[in-house]
Amino acid sequence: xxxxxxxRTSAASQAAALAAGEISSAELxxxxxxxxxxxxxxxxxxxxxxxxxxxxxxxxVDTRRAAGEELHPLAGVPVAVKDVVVTEGxxxxxxxxxxxxxxxxxxxxxxxxxxxxxxxxxGKTNMDEFAMGSSTENSAFGLTRNPWDRERIPxxxxxxxxxxxxxxxxxxxxxxxxxGSIRQPASVTGTVGVKPTYGSVSRYGLIAMASSLDQxxxxxxTVADAALLHELIAGHDARDSTSxxxxxxxxxxxxxxxxxxxxxxxxxxxxxxxxxxxxVSARFTESLSLLEQAGAEIVRVSCPNFGYALGAYYLIMPSxxxxxxxxxxxxxxxxxxxxxxxxxAESVMKATRGQGFGDEVKRRILLGTYxxxxxxxxxxxxxAQKVRTLVQRDFASAFEKVDVLASxxxxxxxxxxxxxxxxxLAMYANDIATIPANLAGVPGISLPSxxxxxxxxxxxxxxxxxxxxxxxxxxxxxLEALLEDSWGGPLLDRAPDLAGGADR
Amino acid sequence: xxxxxxxxxxxxxxxxxxxxTDEEVDRLSGEFDAIMDAVASVSEVATADVPATSHPIPxxxxxxxxxxxxxxxxxxxxxxxxxxEDGRFAVPxxxxxx
Numbered sequence: 001x002x003x004x005x006x007x008r009t010s011a012a013s014q015a016a017a018l019a020a021g022e023i024s025s026a027e028l029x030x031x032x033x034x035x036x037x038x039x040x041x042x043x044x045x046x047x048x049x050x051x052x053x054x055x056x057x058x059x060x061v062d063t064r065r066a067a068g069e070e071l072h073p074l075a076g077v078p079v080a081v082k083d084v085v086v087t088e089g090x091x092x093x094x095x096x097x098x099x100x101x102x103x104x105x106x107x108x109x110x111x112x113x114x115x116x117x118x119x120x121x122x123g124k125t126n127m128d129e130f131a132m133g134s135s136t137e138n139s140a141f142g143l144t145r146n147p148w149d150r151e152r153i154p155x156x157x158x159x160x161x162x163x164x165x166x167x168x169x170x171x172x173x174x175x176x177x178x179x180g181s182i183r184q185p186a187s188v189t190g191t192v193g194v195k196p197t198y199g200s201v202s203r204y205g206l207i208a209m210a211s212s213l214d215q216x217x218x219x220x221x222t223v224a225d226a227a228l229l230h231e232l233i234a235g236h237d238a239r240d241s242t243s244x245x246x247x248x249x250x251x252x253x254x255x256x257x258x259x260x261x262x263x264x265x266x267x268x269x270x271x272x273x274x275x276x277x278x279x280v281s282a283r284f285t286e287s288l289s290l291l292e293q294a295g296a297e298i299v300r301v302s303c304p305n306f307g308y309a310l311g312a313y314y315l316i317m318p319s320x321x322x323x324x325x326x327x328x329x330x331x332x333x334x335x336x337x338x339x340x341x342x343x344x345a346e347s348v349m350k351a352t353r354g355q356g357f358g359d360e361v362k363r364r365i366l367l368g369t370y371x372x373x374x375x376x377x378x379x380x381x382x383x384a385q386k387v388r389t390l391v392q393r394d395f396a397s398a399f400e401k402v403d404v405l406a407s408x409x410x411x412x413x414x415x416x417x418x419x420x421x422x423x424x425l426a427m428y429a430n431d432i433a434t435i436p437a438n439l440a441g442v443p444g445i446s447l448p449s450x451x452x453x454x455x456x457x458x459x460x461x462x463x464x465x466x467x468x469x470x471x472x473x474x475x476x477x478x479l480e481a482l483l484e485d486s487w488g489g490p491l492l493d494r495a496p497d498l499a500g501g502a503d504r
Numbered sequence: 505x506x507x508x509x510x511x512x513x514x515x516x517x518x519x520x521x522x523x524x525t526d527e528e529v530d531r532l533s534g535e536f537d538a539i540m541d542a543v544a545s546v547s548e549v550a551t552a553d554v555p556a557t558s559h560p561i562p563x564x565x566x567x568x569x570x571x572x573x574x575x576x577x578x579x580x581x582x583x584x585x586x587x588x589e590d591g592r593f594a595v596p597x598x599x600x601x602x
Contacts (some may be wrong), residue, residue, distance in 0.1 A: 256586040312546050344596055365522065
């Protein structure tokens, strides 16, 4: 197997090749860096490539392996990290001008885990500024293109991580999901993304957008790879007071079970119909049929309050963001803009934030400031928190009847770059199916369901009760195998070849 | 809910310490009503008998041992400061000229 062929294999296969001595981590990492050099000038999935550091880690792993040291199963398999996750010694910007050039003095807990396990970090992936967006067009450093069609969005906010994995620039990536930022990019790029149960992965070192909604998770090409990466980054962390103390589940084993006999799958009535494009819906229905033929039971369930989830989300998220982003004030790190006429601390803060934040960030901070302001608090933020309770109750009652819930991940295939960039409400509507999970803290997975409108990928989402992440890997692994049998291989085999680079 | 105009946006920006250009104030005030109308539906179902949820997984009083752990060195903490002096963050004057 040449180093080019191995790029297209799963992280698990790459790990096996490393363990068998068929390839070294230095070779594997260099092959990915070469791939990035070849295609990323055009795609722009990466904001920063940490070539030297990745190769140093790779050579270190090779040395330890040669010395017979017992290594983590993913040791030597490279990973890309969303730029909202802080990395000691590697620039971290959250795709914002206000953090341009910032080199964090510490690692996020999940990055510590990646480093301790010996995964070379290829670099930092592009995203909507502070993870605010559904298209990666809000990055202050330029957009990311979809590997399937370079005039289309790669999803957001984690479009960079999804595009990197989908374009074989990285076998594994880290994303964060506040309202769908792992799952929706997975859906529109034909890749796999998991938002774990809230608290499964430590938030320490994530640049917070909405603390009660944010959750980091795996971005991969296969369900089994997502399970392996999730097992690696999960676990209790005393530095995150919302971190779950539960033991990490057996996700990889669940992904490998490939058995759905007797599994009850609930189709959410509120997440189907006209809001979803016809072919996206058709791929969803076909996926359910495959599962039914394999012994699953398909049940219809109603979650009547999901219709209010989008509104609740776009009150809670900006409210929390307006508070979290107060730390970017030009005093201790990041950009400082000093106006000549009045260089007081207050005017420096205003000038710094005025120049350092992009349009969507300003929009959300102001929305949040409004929603929290005296006189409107009860009507907006208070009501949104009650809707959160109602959404949780909908989930609780649905999960009395079924083991997992299902819906299309996103209403459409990837839309065109620029299509919704001037219409915030149209952009927000992309998150209709993904947001309820964040409000309730339950886990969700998106995996490819096939090609839909314009020959572009669509995704199917499964949701499980809080702490029921194993169920997602079980049903996801089973459906992936059924679909790949029907397709004759992975969906990404049908993506256009990017080897020609920019001249395509 | 009342309409949100230019003055309101300017006041919110002032509260949030964000300098906006006139063009930004115009654009944001043009969008605000539509966004708030779209989200205001939450009040339809948020009746008095429904308790609020602030956090998805209920937890109370999460403690850890009160022991000293690794912290940043002064040098690390100041490394990214826009301005530092004598081992401290240097900030602009807090009060304006009176």
